[in-house]
Amino acid sequence: MPEIFYWEAIRDALREEMLRDERVFVMGEDVAIYGGAYGATRGLYEEFGEERVKDTPISEAAIIGAAAGAAMCGLRPVAEIMYIDFITLGMDQLVNIVAKNRYMFGGKTTVPMVIRTQGGAGRGIAAHHSQSLETWFVHLPGVLIATPATPYDAKGLLKTAIRDDNPVLFIEHKMLYRTTGEVPEGDYALPLGQAKVTRPGSDVTVVSYSRMANRSLEAAEVVAAEGIDAEVIDLRSLRPLDIESVLESVKKTGHLVLVSEGYKNANALCEVAFRVNEFGFDYLDGPMLRVCAADVPVPMSPVLEEAAVPSVESIAGGIRQALAD
Amino acid sequence: MAPKILARNDKLRLLKQMLQIRAFEDKVFELLARDLLKGASHAYVGEEAIAVGACAAIGLEDYITSTHRGHGHCLARGADLKLMMAELCGKATGYCRGRGGSMHIADVKAGNLGATGIVGSNIPVATGAGLALQMKKKKSVCLCFFGDGAANTGAFHESLNLAGLWKLPVVYICENNLYGMSVSVERALAVKNVADRASAYNMPGKIVDGMKVLEVYEAVSEAVERARRGEGPTLLECKAYRFRGHSRGDSRKYRTREEEEHWRARDPIEQFKKHLLEEGALTEEEFSALEKEVGEETSAAERFALQESPDPSPDDLYDDVYVDYEQGNTRLRRKS
Structure with missing residues (x-):
């Protein structure tokens, strides 16, 4: 199987879906001539022209709202919000229009659109360009949320997101664009709401998503050297949430560690913990534990930035702690 | 371009629609007072x-987007009074199955992309509708209604800039009723007229007497033709007046009774009626018959909503949050 970059996987998914369905188009800041701030739309403008690859003004509310209007009128827009930090500028459109119109209008319309955006720390670009804000949207009924960690998942999930009749918030990670992974040639789509066991294990379950799913795998190898056999689960999407896979694993291991790059307080994965409490309390042999970003605006200094988000070592520490007593 | 001339029947249809809106809003007011209708209700009386x-x-083939004061847009777009009243009453038979109520009526298949509770929030949506029409190479347009208050939101500026830039087939219709809830336009708008802002977005801007239905018709027709020709959007500012308060509990202490009388003397229905009488297109008898007909339709809508319509079932609470997914209390699953 060929190895490609994460950004290429996204670009390929967009390209193939645009070839497959003429209703699909891309719009956003710097997506056309520039090819996207992280290069994920490179080549699309040259192939499809400005009719279907549209550079927009810096107008997040108009980007998201116009995508919603176009979706309600029969197109399938893929709108890019350059950084998830900027989504605040289009928040009303996302929260009050995109997420609600179908339900509010009695189920008589659909809003089939994708908002592609990216989050995460790692580049030293500080508090307005490094956040992981997916938790805000996990709270919101009406949107689906994909958070791919690998090129394979990025391509397969983006295809599903574009084909889905629901609005999908597709959250990439800026530190993953230059990572590579095996991706089969040709068409495939992966379902939303299906977690993946990326490392089977028997002692403790580690649940994560996006870049932290990869770090959790690394941490699992660190503790493996100490005799701890961790099972790592990449949720891949936060809504729908595949709680069944988590429960199945916890039933086996009895311990649960949750790893997220989002702020610790009221993190999206607290919902996972609560559902395990509801449906799998008896499986637990010890308290559930979370390793999350510090509750501080993401600082610029590389030393502080790295301290503010989960590291391989802090995740490994969490795993050890979950098993201690 | 010479304005289109409406035939007598068309004019009488416009008059009837205006009477329908007035009667509908009066009925809503009455039902609110009798506590038979719950929730917010922003009346379109005067506009x-x-x-x-x-x-x-x-x-x-065209679209509209509406506002939080949207009953008039729905009815003018051809909505069924019964389904509207049922929606306001939160009934299963309403346009949105009782989920939307007064501020969220939509009928997308009939070209109404819906009303919104957030001031200004449908301006981007209308812009996107225009984008879809342009991309699909349709000759259709989208009319975007919004108030003077919405003209000060970021959504307005972002959208008009985009539409002006891309020459989208959208007609932006500002209903300037002089107040954003209680704050007068003089206290909220840095320029004298909303229409003055059109030049910033490279589109024509025009002030229209919003109390005169034929003037509105002519101005919108011209803007629609321009949009259909691919020449882009227009910003129309219809100066009008909200006869009632912002909503039912409004004591209107921010404006004088004299000002209200001044505008009530320019009642759009009375003006149009007078025009049609003078023109010989209407007799007093015909007008009375029309009023009676509208009154009966309104009563039938009230009966339909309050006596003939079931409440929605709580069993259906989770329906339609998502397409093709089933949602229970705690889990969301794709339907197999």
């Missing part, structure tokens, strides 16, 4: 000429 004149200028 009937705008929705009716504007919607007369478009066809079935």
Whole structure:
């Protein structure tokens, strides 16, 4: 199987879906001539022209709202919000229009659109360009949320997101664009709401998503050297949430560690913990534990930035702690 | 371009629609007072000429977006009074199955992309509708209704800039009723007229007498034709007046009774009626018959909503949050 970059996987998914369905188009800041701030739309403008690859003004509310209007009128827009930090500028459109119109209008319309955006720390670009804000949207009924960690998942999930009749918030990670992974040639789509066991294990379950799913795998190898056999689960999407896979694993291991790059307080994965409490309390042999970003605006200094988000070592520490007593 | 001339029947249809809106809003007010209707309700009384004149200028293939004061737009777009009243009463038979109520009526298949509770929030949506029409190479347009308050939101500026830039087939219709809830336009708008802002977005801007239905019709027709020719959007500012308060509990202490009388003397229905009488297109007898007909339709809508319509079932609470997914209390699953 060929190895490609994460950004290429996204670009390929967009390209193939645009070839497959003429209703699909891309719009956003710097997506056309520039090819996207992280290069994920490179080549699309040259192939499809400005009719279907549209550079927009810096107008997040108009980007998201116009995508919603176009979706309600029969197109399938893929709108890019350059950084998830900027989504605040289009928040009303996302929260009050995109997420609600179908339900509010009695189920008589659909809003089939994708908002592609990216989050995460790692580049030293500080508090307005490094956040992981997916938790805000996990709270919101009406949107689906994909958070791919690998090129394979990025391509397969983006295809599903574009084909889905629901609005999908597709959250990439800026530190993953230059990572590579095996991706089969040709068409495939992966379902939303299906977690993946990326490392089977028997002692403790580690649940994560996006870049932290990869770090959790690394941490699992660190503790493996100490005799701890961790099972790592990449949720891949936060809504729908595949709680069944988590429960199945916890039933086996009895311990649960949750790893997220989002702020610790009221993190999206607290919902996972609560559902395990509801449906799998008896499986637990010890308290559930979370390793999350510090509750501080993401600082610029590389030393502080790295301290503010989960590291391989802090995740490994969490795993050890979950098993201690 | 010479304005289109409406035939007598068309004019009488416009008059009837204006009467329908007035009667509908009066009925809503009455039902609120009797506590038979819950929730918010922002009356369109006094502004009937705008929705009716504007919607007369478009066809079935065109779209509109509405506002939190949206009953008039729906009715002018051809909505069924019964389904509207049922929606306001939160009934299963309403346009949105009782989920939307007064501020969220939509009928997308009939070209109404819906009303919104957030001031200004449908301006981007209308812009996107225009984008879809342009991309699909349709000759259709979208009429975007919004108030003077919305003209000060970021959504307005972002959207008009985009539409002006891309020459989208959207007609932006500002219903300037002089107050954003209680704050007068003089205290909220840095320029004298909303229409003055059109030049910033490279589109024509025009002030229209929003109390005169034929003036609205002519201005919107011209803007629609321009959009259909691919020449882009227009910003129309219809100066009008909200006869009632912002909502039912409004004591209107921010404006004088003299000012209200001044505007009530320019009642859009009375003006149009007078015009039609003078023109010989209408007799007093015909007007009375029309009023009676509208009254009966309104009563039938009330009966339908309150006596003939079931409440929605709580069993259906989770329906339609998502397409093709089933949602229970705690889990969301794709339907197999």
